[in-house]
């Protein structure tokens with residue numbers, strides 16, 4: 426998988442172009458935020474004079490940890506309205522959108538991820554299994570030495 430999101434400016438059709446694919450650009454290494462797969466993109470790029478305008482959507486799958494119950498869960502972070510405009514120099518062949526796309530995805534990550542809107546959290550989690558009380562009898566014993 427490519428690890429940069431590039432737009433081939435030199436070959437862009439005058440009326441704009443839509444391009445799709447997947448790039449491996451989220452290199453987070455956090456204990457509670459683990460990306461898997463790449464960023465899937467579906468973007469439209471068009472040149473307006475020296476300005477390249479790119480819009481579309483981005484998606485990245487993550488393995489996150491629920492801020493309520495502490496369990497791992499998988500989720501897809503979606504940026505529905507990714508928009509970036511880049512100034513293109515006269516002989517520039519390609520535009521690198523890697524940093525913009527990465528930032529958009531990371532900013533869209535939930536601050537307090539929840540595995541489910543209805544997650545009851547850790548306090549109200551299903552009752553713990555009954556404690557093993559076979560040893561409780563010992564508590565009542567007087568130890569006389």
Ligand SMILES: [Zn+2]
Nearest residue numbers: 491494540544
């Ligand atoms: Zn949860």
